[in-house]
Amino acid sequence: MPIVSGPRVAVVLKGWPRLSETFIAQEIAGLEARGTALEIWSLRRPTDTTRHPVHDRVVGRTVYLPEYLKDDPRRVLRGWLAARRLPGYAAARAKFIADLRRDPTANRLRRWGQALVLAAELPRSVELLYAHFLHTPASVTRYAATIRGLPWSVSAHAKDIWTSRAWDIAGKLADCDWLVTCTAMGLQRLKELAPEPDGDPDDNRGRLQLVYHGLDLAHLPAPPVARPRRDGGDAHDPVVILSIGRKVEKKGYDDLLNALARLPRDLHWRFEHVGGGALGDALEAQAARLEIADRCSWLGAQSQQQVFAALSRADLFVLAAKKAADGDQDGLPNVLMEAAHQGLPIVSTRAAAIGEFIEHGSNGLLVAPAAPDELASALARLVRDPELRLDLARHAAETVRTRFSYEAGVDWIASALGQARVPEARSSEVRAAE
Numbered sequence: 192m193p194i195v196s197g198p199r200v201a202v203v204l205k206g207w208p209r210l211s212e213t214f215i216a217q218e219i220a221g222l223e224a225r226g227t228a229l230e231i232w233s234l235r236r237p238t239d240t241t242r243h244p245v246h247d248r249v250v251g252r253t254v255y256l257p258e259y260l261k262d263d264p265r266r267v268l269r270g271w272l273a274a275r276r277l278p279g280y281a282a283a284r285a286k287f288i289a290d291l292r293r294d295p296t297a298n299r300l301r302r303w304g305q306a307l308v309l310a311a312e313l314p315r316s317v318e319l320l321y322a323h324f325l326h327t328p329a330s331v332t333r334y335a336a337t338i339r340g341l342p343w344s345v346s347a348h349a350k351d352i353w354t355s356r357a358w359d360i361a362g363k364l365a366d367c368d369w370l371v372t373c374t375a376m377g378l379q380r381l382k383e384l385a386p387e388p389d390g391d392p393d394d395n396r397g398r399l400q401l402v403y404h405g406l407d408l409a410h411l412p413a414p415p416v417a418r419p420r421r422d423g424g425d426a427h428d429p430v431v432i433l434s435i436g437r438k439v440e441k442k443g444y445d446d447l448l449n450a451l452a453r454l455p456r457d458l459h460w461r462f463e464h465v466g467g468g469a470l471g472d473a474l475e476a477q478a479a480r481l482e483i484a485d486r487c488s489w490l491g492a493q494s495q496q497q498v499f500a501a502l503s504r505a506d507l508f509v510l511a512a513k514k515a516a517d518g519d520q521d522g523l524p525n526v527l528m529e530a531a532h533q534g535l536p537i538v539s540t541r542a543a544a545i546g547e548f549i550e551h552g553s554n555g556l557l558v559a560p561a562a563p564d565e566l567a568s569a570l571a572r573l574v575r576d577p578e579l580r581l582d583l584a585r586h587a588a589e590t591v592r593t594r595f596s597y598e599a600g601v602d603w604i605a606s607a608l609g610q611a612r613v614p615e616a617r618s619s620e621v622r623a624a625e
Contacts, residue, residue: 198318199228200608203309203332205324206235207253208246210492211437211466214373214404214525215323218346220248221407221601227608230317232256232309234328243495245410254312256331260304267304273311274338283310283337286362290330293358302327306334313339319608320344325351325370329363337366344607346402347372349522349543350441352380353514360384364399369607371402371600374522374544402604405597406528412499414534414588420577421506429459429486430574433505433535435498435526438468441519443511443540443560445470445477450511450566452481458574460486465501467492502533507573507580512542513560523548528595531555531587536580538569548595554586 200222208216222229231253257263274280287303309331320343322332329345336343345367352360352372364370364385372378378401385399421430432451436442444464451462464487471489478484490501502508508530514520521543528548530537537555539545540562549555556573558565573580 198608199230199314199316200319200321201232201309201313201317202229202251203232203320203322203328203335204234205328206237207231207233208237208239208242210239210241210243210494212323213243213245213495216243216245216249217407217410217597218404218601218604219251220245221597222605222608223248223250225601225605227605229321230254234258234305234331239492241492241494245407245495248410256305256308260301266308270304270308270311274307277310277338277340279338279340283334286337287334290359290362294356298327299330302330303334306331306338309335310338317341321608322346324348325360325363326355329367330359333363333366342368344369344371346370346604347377347381349374349377350519352377352522353518353520357384361386367398369398369400371400371604372522373402373404375401375547376544377522400603402600403523403595403597404525404528405595405600406525406532406591407597408532408592411529411532414532415503418506418534418581422577423458423460423574426459429461430507431505432460432462432507432509432570432574433465433501433530434462434509434511435465435501435530436510436524437466438464438470438474439519440470440515441513441521442468443513443542444474446513446561446563446566447509447511448474448477448481448483448487449563450570451486452483453563453567454571454574458571460574462487463490463501463505464488465490465493465498498529499533502530502535505535506577507538507570508535509538509566509570510540510545511560511566512540512545514542521545528591531584531591534584534588536573536583537587538566538573540566548590549587553583554590555583 230251233255235258236255257266260267291299320332320336320341322328322345325345325347332343347370361384381399421428423430438444478487512521523544527537539549539557540560541557542560549557551557556569558569
């Protein structure tokens with residue numbers, strides 16, 4: 192067992208466990224392995240019916256807050272009655288009212304109600320709050336931490352950076368102890384929104400940190416020793432093109448289907464997709480209209496074991512990421528690193544921060560986002576050329592091993608969490624109120 196050190200941490204998540212957020216589970220398991228005592232406070236109950244093995248490595252307790260305040264009004268009322276007696280309640284309420292004036296929505300009220308429950312029910316042993324995602328989880332965490340007089344920190348990722356309002360982000364950056372984010376592009380955006388610190392204008396350099404998610408290589412299955420040298424010429428042994436991701440606009444599956452439909456007639460291929468999402472029916476209907484439905488397999492959300500089985504039987508990996516109409520976009524999808532680790536060549540786009548991992552022509556092929564013709568050309572090139580696939584895959588796997596192991600990032604977060612200390616005066620006030 193690891194030696195527990197530093198303060199006990201409450202990790203605030205949107206949902207736990209979630210199949211699509213293995214990077215969070217991986218980080219939490221890594222923090223526990225380094226001796227961080229933590230517990231999980233989830234804003235939602237799980238909707239996935241399966242779990243990844245990494246979820247079972249996490250031993251800290253999980254507490255579910257009321258997802259909707261009407262679900263448990265008595266618990267919310269108890270939370271309010273307890274929280275309003277705590278010394279930071281007035282300051283937190285002032286922040287909430289200021290936010291509500293700018294965002295008069297039911298979602299904002301729900302965040303406040305969840306924060307009241309969180310602040311009231313946190314055990315005295317918790318000395319620090321740490322949120323994953325800068326939007327809803329960080330709002331709940333910010334209010335609750337203010338009520339309890341506790342320091343809090345946050346990990347920002349993709350949608351939360353690009354779709355949150357500037358004023359909302361700026362307020363959180365002013366309050367949090369530190370923030371980590373997983374792409375250089377996201378970090379630059381946050382630095383632009385961060386309020387000028389008092390004194391040293393470079394102070395935000397220490398508070399805002401780039402920490403790539405990376406992969407926990409020790410807990411991943413070994414890649415296949417060798418892959419078939421398919422070249423698309425055999426109708427009985429087609430090249431397997433794989434994509435893994437949620438069926439949402441920013442993943443670009445409509446563009447990918449259009450690209451697949453434009454592949455040369457003499458190429459033999461089969462497409463597999465792993466992942467859930469709201470656009471499932473629309474994508475299957477699109478595949479039927481394009482007359483490629485018989486070549487497409489929609490496998491739905493899968494366990495980690497099934498995901499790696501799909502990676503093992505594929506010949507190449509594709510992700511047609513783009514910016515959605517509402518501004519949502521990917522950061523650096525972990526699935527690209529997983530595909531590279533498993534020895535797959537990658538075709539993707541220059542969207543978001545993908546270029547921070549893939550260098551065109553060296554460890555993958557990149558095309559413009561929302562450009563099905565370019566995507567079709569890149570796919571056709573890799574389908575026909577097993578030697579190129581092997582070369583790109585080899586370099587991508589080396590990039591993962593040398594630059595995207597998660598060890599350094601988790602070490603930094605564990606150290607930052609371990610150094611946090613609640614102000615003794617505020618801690619005494621909270622104990623007196625309790």
